[in-house]
Amino acid sequence: KKLKIASIPGDGIGKEVVPAAIDVLHTVAELHGGLTFEFTDFPYSCEYYLEHGVMMPEDGMKRLSDFDSIFLGAVGDANLVPDHISLWGLLIKIRREFEQTINVRPAKQLPGIQSPLVNPNDFDIMVVRENSEGEYSSVGGRIYRGEDEIAIQNNVFSRKATERAMRFAFDLASKRKGRVTSATKSNGIVYSMPFWDEVFKDVAESYPNVKTDQQHIDALAAFFVTNPSRFDVVVASNLFGDILSDIGAGIMGSIGVAPAGNINVNGKYPSMFEPVHGSAPDIIGKGIANPVGQIWTAKMLLDHHGEEEMGQVLLDVIEETTKNRIITSDLGGSHSTQDVTNEIINRLKAK
Amino acid sequence: KKLKIASIPGDGIGKEVVPAAIDVLHTVAELHGGLTFEFTDFPYSCEYYLEHGVMMPEDGMKRLSDFDSIFLGAVGDANLVPDHISLWGLLIKIRREFEQTINVRPAKQLPGIQSPLVNPNDFDIMVVRENSEGEYSSVGGRIYRGEDEIAIQNNVFSRKATERAMRFAFDLASKRKGRVTSATKSNGIVYSMPFWDEVFKDVAESYPNVKTDQQHIDALAAFFVTNPSRFDVVVASNLFGDILSDIGAGIMGSIGVAPAGNINVNGKYPSMFEPVHGSAPDIIGKGIANPVGQIWTAKMLLDHHGEEEMGQVLLDVIEETTKNRIITSDLGGSHSTQDVTNEIINRLKAK
Numbered sequence: 210k211k212l213k214i215a216s217i218p219g220d221g222i223g224k225e226v227v228p229a230a231i232d233v234l235h236t237v238a239e240l241h242g243g244l245t246f247e248f249t250d251f252p253y254s255c256e257y258y259l260e261h262g263v264m265m266p267e268d269g270m271k272r273l274s275d276f277d278s279i280f281l282g283a284v285g286d287a288n289l290v291p292d293h294i295s296l297w298g299l300l301i302k303i304r305r306e307f308e309q310t311i312n313v314r315p316a317k318q319l320p321g322i323q324s325p326l327v328n329p330n331d332f333d334i335m336v337v338r339e340n341s342e343g344e345y346s347s348v349g350g351r352i353y354r355g356e357d358e359i360a361i362q363n364n365v366f367s368r369k370a371t372e373r374a375m376r377f378a379f380d381l382a383s384k385r386k387g388r389v390t391s392a393t394k395s396n397g398i399v400y401s402m403p404f405w406d407e408v409f410k411d412v413a414e415s416y417p418n419v420k421t422d423q424q425h426i427d428a429l430a431a432f433f434v435t436n437p438s439r440f441d442v443v444v445a446s447n448l449f450g451d452i453l454s455d456i457g458a459g460i461m462g463s464i465g466v467a468p469a470g471n472i473n474v475n476g477k478y479p480s481m482f483e484p485v486h487g488s489a490p491d492i493i494g495k496g497i498a499n500p501v502g503q504i505w506t507a508k509m510l511l512d513h514h515g516e517e518e519m520g521q522v523l524l525d526v527i528e529e530t531t532k533n534r535i536i537t538s539d540l541g542g543s544h545s546t547q548d549v550t551n552e553i554i555n556r557l558k559a560k
Numbered sequence: 561k562k563l564k565i566a567s568i569p570g571d572g573i574g575k576e577v578v579p580a581a582i583d584v585l586h587t588v589a590e591l592h593g594g595l596t597f598e599f600t601d602f603p604y605s606c607e608y609y610l611e612h613g614v615m616m617p618e619d620g621m622k623r624l625s626d627f628d629s630i631f632l633g634a635v636g637d638a639n640l641v642p643d644h645i646s647l648w649g650l651l652i653k654i655r656r657e658f659e660q661t662i663n664v665r666p667a668k669q670l671p672g673i674q675s676p677l678v679n680p681n682d683f684d685i686m687v688v689r690e691n692s693e694g695e696y697s698s699v700g701g702r703i704y705r706g707e708d709e710i711a712i713q714n715n716v717f718s719r720k721a722t723e724r725a726m727r728f729a730f731d732l733a734s735k736r737k738g739r740v741t742s743a744t745k746s747n748g749i750v751y752s753m754p755f756w757d758e759v760f761k762d763v764a765e766s767y768p769n770v771k772t773d774q775q776h777i778d779a780l781a782a783f784f785v786t787n788p789s790r791f792d793v794v795v796a797s798n799l800f801g802d803i804l805s806d807i808g809a810g811i812m813g814s815i816g817v818a819p820a821g822n823i824n825v826n827g828k829y830p831s832m833f834e835p836v837h838g839s840a841p842d843i844i845g846k847g848i849a850n851p852v853g854q855i856w857t858a859k860m861l862l863d864h865h866g867e868e869e870m871g872q873v874l875l876d877v878i879e880e881t882t883k884n885r886i887i888t889s890d891l892g893g894s895h896s897t898q899d900v901t902n903e904i905i906n907r908l909k910a911k
């Protein structure tokens with residue numbers, strides 16, 4: 210089995226952690242025996258923009274569409290290119306045009322890592338985020354200038370996309386602890402959120418074995434801090450999922466460990482795997498970027514391609530590594546990107 | 561000086577903590593010498609709805625408009641009345657019709673109280689929330705039924721309301737540590753949030769002595785967990801302010817201590833003071849509701865009416881009380897609502 214992967218290191222530390230995670234994936238393939246990876250590098254990034262005036266060439270999407278998956282580092286460096294250009298020209302463009310309508314983000318306590326919470330209680334949450342519409346719709350505009358100016362932003366929620374995200378969440382919960390929490394705000398946001406609740410109720414009916422509850426986003430965000438271990442799968446709109454998954458990364462101890470997958474569920478286009486962290490311009494070139502987020506993201510890529518067994522081995526090895534405190538400075542350690550990567554590779558080889 | 565206050569205990573534990581806080585306010589008035597409070601009780605609540613079919617009578621708003629301020633407990637008990645009826649018929653109705661366009665919510669570490677954070681570092685944040693428009697606009701609707709159904713919710717941001725919230729935040733920061741953080745999401749939400757950023761930039765120019773920064777809501781929510789002490793005043797849209805203030809309540813150790821004020825800045829109508837917590841139907845009648853949120857809310861009412869000195873005395877006494885661990889069960893103590901209230905009253909009397 211050969212997996213053809215488009216790798217886009219992107220900006221900043223993306224260029225440091227993507228090669229590290231690729232080394233890890235090659236090691237996984239050796240361990241597996243029957244699996245090989247073929248990576249093709251694409252230089253799309255802010256630097257590419259400075260040179261070419263675009264984040265990717267005209268046929269960029271077409272070229273990426275030939276791959277089994279995309280493995281992305283980080284996009285954006287506001288010192289070089291304004292965010293709305295870099296993000297909408299690359300990251301969000303790929304999410305939208307490749308119909309990656311679901312964003313899955315685990316938030317799980319890793320052994321040996323100090324959570325900012327006194328009682329993290331081994332939380333293990335999967336945030337399933339609707340990734341294509343909702344609050345991020347590009348529908349809106351302005352009227353008047355000056356003191357009467359008004360900006361209007363439309364939040365667009367379709368039954369199709371809402372239901373798709375929810376079914377994904379229920380399917381996932383069925384393989385986990387069997388519990389789905391819906392993030393809502395129907396007490397304050399009176400058109401989109403009551404609709405969201407209705408769809409949730411409908412979808413829940415076809416999963417009688419999954420327990421459900423719903424929480425308003427304000428309370429839910431607070432619960433992620435006061436009692437995260439009560440959650441299993443949380444399904445959320447584009448914006449709510451964005452917020453919850455960052456809090457999830459926060460309680461994990463560092464955004465540097467948080468992984469994510471942008472999933473194309475209809476199989477028409479490649480899915481894209483990218484860690485939650487950004488390009489971290491402040492630590493570029495120091496060799497201290499945390500590779501765990503990118504490597505855990507590689508585990509999600511393995512799972513996505515049916516290699517759950519190898520995915521589990523990789524997560525075990527990540528956990529052994531953090532447990533032994535082979536960790537970077539964002540987690541209170543003093544190890545380099547390379548140290549952590551080598552440790553993970555050596556532990557894989559010893560399996 | 562006499563302050564005429566409309567008190568609306570509302571639902572559930574509102575009926576337990578409002579009388580407690582009123583006793584405290586009378587004690588403050590005695591201590592002050594030249595201040596008296598005249599409270600008039602209004603029974604508007606879910607029970608009122610069950611009896612009368614409305615959350616308040618037709619002339620309810622008119623009657624409330626005669627007061628200097630409104631002192632509210634909690635509204636809503638979904639076991640009795642659906643939230644959208646109880647909240648929009650009372651809480652949100654008053655906020656809107658009395659043009660309470662700003663919601664101010666302190667998040668401050670109280671001594672003696674265990675924060676869920678390992679390193680709370682004495683955080684002391686004021687969340688200034690736009691309280692009248694934005695994501696909570698009641699503009700929207702649906703098209704089609706069944707699988708093609710789409711719900712649209714308009715977020716409406718006016719320069720007037722946005723600027724008003726921001727000026728309030730800058731004025732507040734000028735009296736505090738001189739720092740305002742703007743909660744944005746202009747990298748993902750491309751009509752309303754870039755507008756929000758523009759107005760922020762404009763307003764900041766008239767406050768050269770206030771330091772500013774802006775953070776995307778996802779990162780900001782995570783920073784409230786990983787490093788809350790870096791913030792002073794945070795200005796946010798209706799939804800973002802709602803979320804941040806609940807995280808603020810979460811890191812304080814219990815939503816039971818968090819206070820809030822809905823401020824009418826044009827002086828046309830009364831402002832309304834209400835704690836962040838809800839009616840907590842599960843603990844009604846047990847005498848264990850935490851009165852600190854409501855009493856701290858009373859401090860905000862004092863501040864609003866120019867009695868900042870007494871407001872400070874009251875906050876000092878609240879802090880002495882928590883420091884001595886005279887606290888309710890939500891904070892890990894075993895004291896009753898009455899115990900905590902008596903302790904605060906006795907300490908006030910000893911001043």
Ligand SMILES: CC(C)[C@H](C(=O)O)[C@@H](O)C(=O)O
Pocket residue numbers: 396397427647802836
């Ligand atoms: C009850 C709800 C509509 C309300 C809000 O979101 O404004 C509450 O959460 C609050 O913050 O006062």
Ligand SMILES: CC(C)[C@H](C(=O)O)[C@@H](O)C(=O)O
Pocket residue numbers: 296451485747748778
């Ligand atoms: C960069 C930004 C547009 C993006 C988002 O909000 O989707 C990021 O926060 C993320 O979560 O991947």
